[in-house]
Amino acid sequence: MEQTNSDLKPNDARTDDWTARLHRATRATREDWLGRGISYLCIGVIILVVASMLWFITSKGIATFTQNHVNLWKFVSGTNWSPNQDQIGALPMIVGSFAVTFAAAIVATPFAVGTAIFMTEIAPNKGRKFLQPVIELLVGIPSVVYGFIGLAVVVPFMRHLVSGSGFGIISATFVLFVMVLPTITTMTVDSLRAVPRFYKEASLALGATRWQTVSRVILRAATPGILTAIIFGMARAFGEALAVQMVIGNAAIMPKNLISPAATLTSQLTTGIGDTIDGTLPSNALWSLALILLLMSLFFNALVRLIAKRGQLSHER
Amino acid sequence: MNAKQKDFLATITINVIVAAVVGILFFLLAYILISGLPHVSWSFLTGTTDSFSGAGGIGVQLFNSFYLLVLTMLISIPISLGAGIYLAEYAKDNWRTHLIRSAIEVLSSLPSVVVGLFGFLLFVVKFKIGFSVISGAIALTFFNLPLLTRNIEESLSAVPRNQREAGLSLGMSKWKTEIGIILPVALPGIVTGIVLSAGRVFGEAAALIYTAGQSAPVTNFADWNPMDAASPLNPLRPAETLAVHIWKVNTEGLANNAAQLSAAASAVLIIAVLLFNLGARVLGNYLYRRGTASK
Numbered sequence: 001m002e003q004t005n006s007d008l009k010p011n012d013a014r015t016d017d018w019t020a021r022l023h024r025a026t027r028a029t030r031e032d033w034l035g036r037g038i039s040y041l042c043i044g045v046i047i048l049v050v051a052s053m054l055w056f057i058t059s060k061g062i063a064t065f066t067q068n069h070v071n072l073w074k075f076v077s078g079t080n081w082s083p084n085q086d087q088i089g090a091l092p093m094i095v096g097s098f099a100v101t102f103a104a105a106i107v108a109t110p111f112a113v114g115t116a117i118f119m120t121e122i123a124p125n126k127g128r129k130f131l132q133p134v135i136e137l138l139v140g141i142p143s144v145v146y147g148f149i150g151l152a153v154v155v156p157f158m159r160h161l162v163s164g165s166g167f168g169i170i171s172a173t174f175v176l177f178v179m180v181l182p183t184i185t186t187m188t189v190d191s192l193r194a195v196p197r198f199y200k201e202a203s204l205a206l207g208a209t210r211w212q213t214v215s216r217v218i219l220r221a222a223t224p225g226i227l228t229a230i231i232f233g234m235a236r237a238f239g240e241a242l243a244v245q246m247v248i249g250n251a252a253i254m255p256k257n258l259i260s261p262a263a264t265l266t267s268q269l270t271t272g273i274g275d276t277i278d279g280t281l282p283s284n285a286l287w288s289l290a291l292i293l294l295l296m297s298l299f300f301n302a303l304v305r306l307i308a309k310r311g312q313l314s315h316e317r
Numbered sequence: 318m319n320a321k322q323k324d325f326l327a328t329i330t331i332n333v334i335v336a337a338v339v340g341i342l343f344f345l346l347a348y349i350l351i352s353g354l355p356h357v358s359w360s361f362l363t364g365t366t367d368s369f370s371g372a373g374g375i376g377v378q379l380f381n382s383f384y385l386l387v388l389t390m391l392i393s394i395p396i397s398l399g400a401g402i403y404l405a406e407y408a409k410d411n412w413r414t415h416l417i418r419s420a421i422e423v424l425s426s427l428p429s430v431v432v433g434l435f436g437f438l439l440f441v442v443k444f445k446i447g448f449s450v451i452s453g454a455i456a457l458t459f460f461n462l463p464l465l466t467r468n469i470e471e472s473l474s475a476v477p478r479n480q481r482e483a484g485l486s487l488g489m490s491k492w493k494t495e496i497g498i499i500l501p502v503a504l505p506g507i508v509t510g511i512v513l514s515a516g517r518v519f520g521e522a523a524a525l526i527y528t529a530g531q532s533a534p535v536t537n538f539a540d541w542n543p544m545d546a547a548s549p550l551n552p553l554r555p556a557e558t559l560a561v562h563i564w565k566v567n568t569e570g571l572a573n574n575a576a577q578l579s580a581a582a583s584a585v586l587i588i589a590v591l592l593f594n595l596g597a598r599v600l601g602n603y604l605y606r607r608g609t610a611s612k
Contacts (some may be wrong), residue, residue: 005341027490028488028489028490028493029490031490031492031493032490032492034492034606035402035490035491035495035496036492038399038402038406039399039400039402039403039406039407040403040407041399042396042397042398042399042400042403043400043403043404043417044393045396045400046396046400046417046424046462046463046466047417047420047425048426049459049462049569050420050423051420052419052435053427053431053435053459054423056435056437056438056439057431057435060438090540093325110334111334111337113336114330114334114335114336115338116333117331118331118334118335120331122328122331122588124388127335130339131338131339133333134338134339134342136594137342137344137346137591137594138341138345140516140517140520140562140591140593141345141520141587142519142520142521142522142586142587142590142591143520143522144520144522144561144563144564144567144586145349145520145563145583145586145587146564146578147564147567148567148583149345149348149583150564151346151567152352152576152580153533154580156537169440171570178345179339179340181341183588196526205383208320209321209324210324210326210327210328211320211323211327211328212320212323212324213327214327215327221537235426239388239427239429239430239431240427241428241429241430241523242522242526242564243524245568246564246568254385257471265336266428266430267524269434270428270523270526271431273434273437273527274358274527275413277418277559280440285560287434290430290431291431291433293428293431294427294431297423297426297427297428297431298423299428301382301398301422301423301426304436314501
């Protein structure tokens with residue numbers, strides 16, 4: 001390097017030009033920078049969206065407690081919801097949401113697990129070819145259509161079966177059951193498929209029947225996956241708004257039984273948010289309901305992670 | 318009861334369960350199509366809605382649904398493509414990447430009503446844009462981004478490593494390899510994912526009620542200047558979509574044939590979504606065949 005320099009005249013313009021050129025980024029490098037920049041920007045946009053969503057809804061949701069000085073405990077345990085008279089007890093909606101979520105999960109799980117066993121163990125080829133599109137179709141049907149069918153079929157049916165309006169938790173459960181069924185089924189199928197083949201072979205080689213193998217080996221090994229599937233289904237049921245709102249009756253009172261009109265967090269939000277003035281107590285109270293929804297969604301998320309982690313550990317042991 | 322009998326009983330039970338699930342789907346489809354299709358006519362598909370009772374045709378709503386879908390896709394495809402490339406190519410396996418993945422997971426698991434409310438808060442309340450097509454499209458983008466990003470990342474990651482090595486060994490930049498070699502190979506998966514997500518966006522309503530609005534002002538379909546207030550392309554006008562229309566007719570509709578109206582609209586919606594699902598499969602297979610030269 002030094003020799004080259006001493007050979008040439010120190011202020012040769014051409015040398016400077018060449019060093020500069022050699023040090024300059026090539027076209028490929030510049031392309032790389034550009035590409036890297038674009039992809040970082042895009043991921044940045046998504047992070048920004050998530051962060052601002054969490055921030056905005058949290059800050060709006062806690063305004064009820066920080067600005068209107070409502071007692072947090074009174075909010076979650078109060079049973080009287082009439083925001084215009086400064087009564088904001090959210091318990092009826094919280095109970096309603098949990099009731100429909102658990103009921104839907106309890107009804108849907110046996111159906112989902114049964115279908116998944118059929119697809120993986122009983123008739124893997126036929127089951128897959130035939131049931132896969134069926135489940136995809138069930139996923140594809142928009143939630144308002146489920147709501148419409150609930151309104152047109154389930155509600156009159158319940159009205160017929162038991163007296164009353166037909167609107168209520170049980171109708172919502174029916175609708176949600178069909179909506180979460182494909183979610184739980186697909187994920188259960190995945191976790192059943194992930195069970196190592198030799199587990200099954202070992203069990204069958206010991207002379208176990210198919211059902212013994214399925215119930216004692218395969219289902220047991222796939223339990224973390226199935227639990228995750230159920231929680232995903234519950235998260236979907238908890239957050240579902242329109243279909244539930246159409247069939248539950250939207251009465252913000254403590255649900256006494258399964259067939260009287262009730263309300264969920266989502267149904268109250270859908271019906272209420274447009275009628276309130278921003279910044280007032282009724283509006284803030286609704287945002288607090290939205291915050292509960294958000295927190296529950298985060299909770300389901302954390303639960304899934306926890307189960308996945310423990311599932312991994314138990315497999316490694 | 319011995320083990321064999323139990324096995325038999327369990328098999329029967331599972332068969333009954335499967336039959337019930339299939340039965341439910343056929344009942345749903347048959348119910349919507351049988352109760353809805355007789356009321357679908359050309360005048361229903363193109364007619365205007367009576368803004369007071371909600372009766373009448375669904376022409377404007379149908380247009381709004383497609384317009385919103387196109388806008389949503391125009392915004393969300395580039396962003397999720399970039400984000401997908403980041404996750405598949407640039408993301409290192411460290412805490413930052415884990416954080417990003419968790420954020421995307423959180424976004425995808427948020428209830429659509431929460432996403433819609435955020436859109437409402439941001440556009441309608443904070444920016445004072447009001448109920449508009451563009452607010453709705455951005456809210457749908459929020460809802461669409463995580464799923465599309467994950468789909469694109471998975472499609473890109475599924476491309477064999479040696480394709481990347483081949484590109485890089487030719488002295489191409491990483492970016493050019495990505496765009497010129499990896500992306501075309503991953504395209505069938507990506508297109509399938511996009512069309513499937515289009516079907517989902519098309520049927521989404523909860524995120525739109527308070528962003529795109531619940532009114533469908535009569536628009537002048539002869540006016541294609543996006544700046545005019547009466548133009549169907551104006552992104553600042555409120556736009557009720559088909560799915561929102563079904564919800565509205567059912568909950569607060571005053572039309573005396575509300576049930577028929579929503580059955581017909583549901584039938585149209587279902588057919589559109591089915592076409593999207595079918596289209597995804599056909600298009601994916603076609604692109605796969607073209608891309609891999611396997612007949």
